[in-house]
Amino acid sequence: MGHHARRPLTAHDNAATPDRPTRPESEPNMTDTTDTADTTTDLSAHWTVRLAELAARHSVPGASLGILHRGELVAEAAVGLANTEAGIGATTDTLFQIGSISKVWTTTVAMSLVDEGLLELDAPLVSVLPELRLADEELTQRVTVRHLMTHTSGIDGDLFTDTGRGDDCLEKFAALLAETAPNHPLGATMSYCNAGFTLLGRVLEVVTGVQWDRLMRERLYSPLGLTHTVTLPEDVLRFRAAIGHLGDPPAQAPRWGLMRSAGPAGLICSTPREVLKFARLHRDNGVTEDGTRILSAESVAAMQTPQVELPDPYVLAHSWGLGWFLDTWDGHRVHGHDGGTIGQSAFLRVLPEADLAICLLTNGGDTGSLYRDVFAEIARDLAGVTMRPGIEPAAGPVAVDPADYVGVYERLSSRLEIVERDGGLVMCDRITGPLAELVDETEREYELRPVEPGLFVVRRPGLKTWFPVVFYALADGTRYIHHGARATPKVG
Structure with missing residues (x-):
């Protein structure tokens, strides 16, 4: 999901794309139509039962799963309810919000423009947006597309001001950044940045002259043949759609979605089947199933190449590439992304050496525990990976x-x-500003349980997963906490 359980849109080896492994002769021919159909039916049936069991265990109202193995969709399953109050069941065609997985889609379109020479990764943004004004002159003049893609700009990412439903919403949002104080110096650390991806979306609009929602349709959805992938609510309403659920036990969220300006950071709605078509584009070095090239093989590899190490390598990944985060499981490279909106959580992982991709979309409950159970089982059974x-x-x-x-x-x-209490440490976590209007609770306290000096974990009510709290310092000595993938400076 998002990298913080209550925060929308949130919050780890060289990851250049290898040649796909050759199938040993002893393995079944997954391209044979009959064998593929039988295997898909069997796996889909298995995962429909298994997903229902695990979703119930973790109080997840509805979930949809897809598995891509050796280039084939080998399983689809959907269980539970897309909307508990309306009694609408989840199906494999139900649209869920994929949240911040959208960032990889936005990055993909940006990299296609790099391929065409219309955009430069390391040129200052002001060369494209001369009107751009950020919190200080150095940041304004030096920040680049690469900084945005790698969450290293220092722009505080949690500005959730609604700039309206008009086609100018990204332009209006970019203007607000002049009053948004940075949370770290440019390039000094990594801090998850939704606002940076909204700004990247604005860059794409200026470079192409095409509004972001339409640009995504033209550059990605249509070439990939996607029929159930959209962004705007009026388009989502054409389909069966999930709504988020909050709390323990989960109850329907009071609102369906985020403001339109969050689009490039996390407003795509889709199905696991179509998210995996996107993953297959990267598996196939930027070429669609019908042979259309969207992205160069060099850009595909660059997106999977480490750019910055994470101060907290314990939950998501050890490093970030361009758009993707990068991890290692059992010696196998993994790239992926999570997404979290208002009560909806999304998970995508790709194991390139095993030629395996998994997508899980959910709408409430202990989604992190469900993700771990489902993905661990699939990776073990299909790839022998722990x-x-x-x-x-x-x-x-x-x-x-x-x-x-x-x-x-x-x-x-x-x-x-952070306060000392009864011989231990407690973290008092308060959400403020526009973000406070989008969450179910704005204040919580957590006992900090030590792992080692400088590293603690907290557990949130209703969740089984432990979340790290990392204390560290920048090169200039400034003290920081890294939690929920975000860097927060010490101010007192």
């Missing part, structure tokens, strides 16, 4: 000096106060 284990508190005592951590850490939309 998923990287989740982080846990230390089994024994850890020597911790509270004075090293106590204080206030703050940025746009988030205030974290």
Whole structure:
């Protein structure tokens, strides 16, 4: 999902695309029509039963799953309810919000423009947007497309101001960034940045002269033959669609979606089948099933090449490429992305050496635990790969000096106060600003359980997964917390 359980749109080896593995003669011929159909039917039936069991275990109202193996869609399954109040069942054609997986789609279109010479990764944005004004002059003059794609710009990413439904919403949003204080110096660290992808969407509009929603249709959805992938609510209404659910037990969210300006960062709605068609585009080095080239093989490889290491490599990935995050499971490279909107969570992982891609779309409950159970089982059964284990508190005592951590850490939309209490540390987490209007709770407290000095974990109510809280310093000595994939500076 998003990289913070309550935050919308959120919040780890060289990842150049290898040649796809050659199928040993002893393996079944997955391109044989009869064998493929039988295998797909069997796997789909298995996963319909298994997904229902696991979704019930983790209180997930509705879920839809797709598995792409050796270039073929080998299983689809959908279970539960897309909308609990209306009693609408989830099907494999139900549209879910894929959230921040959209960022990889936006990056793909941007890289196609790089291929065409219309955009440069390392040219200052002001060369395309001369009117751009950011919080300080250095940031304004030096920030590049690469900074946006890798979440290293320093622009605070959690600006969720609604700039309206008009086609000028991205232009209006970009103008707001002049008043948005950065949360770290340019290139100094990685901090998940939704606002940066909205700004990237605006760059694409200016370069092409085409509004972002239409540009995505023209550059991706249509060439890929996607019929159930859209962004605008009036287009979603043509289909059966899921709504998010919040709380424990999950109840229908009070609103369906985010503001239109969040589009390039996370407003695509789709199905696992069509998300996996997108993943297959990258598997096939930028060429669609009908032979249309959308992206160069060099750009496909560049997107999967590490650009920045994560201060918190324990949940998502150890590094970020261009759009994709990059991880390693059991010695196998993995790239992917998660998405989280208002009560909806999405997960995409690709294991290139195993020629395996998995997509899971959900609408509430303990989605992180469901993801781990489902993906671990599929990776083991189809690829013989063991998923990287989740982080846990230390089994024994850890020597911790509270004075090293106590204080206030703050940025746009988030205030974290670390206090000493009853011999331990507690994190008081408060969501502020426009983001506070989009979440079910704005204040929570968590006990910080030590793993090692500088590394703690917290567990949120109703969830089984532990989430890291990393304390670290930038090169200039400024103290930071990295949590939910975001960097928050110490201010007091």
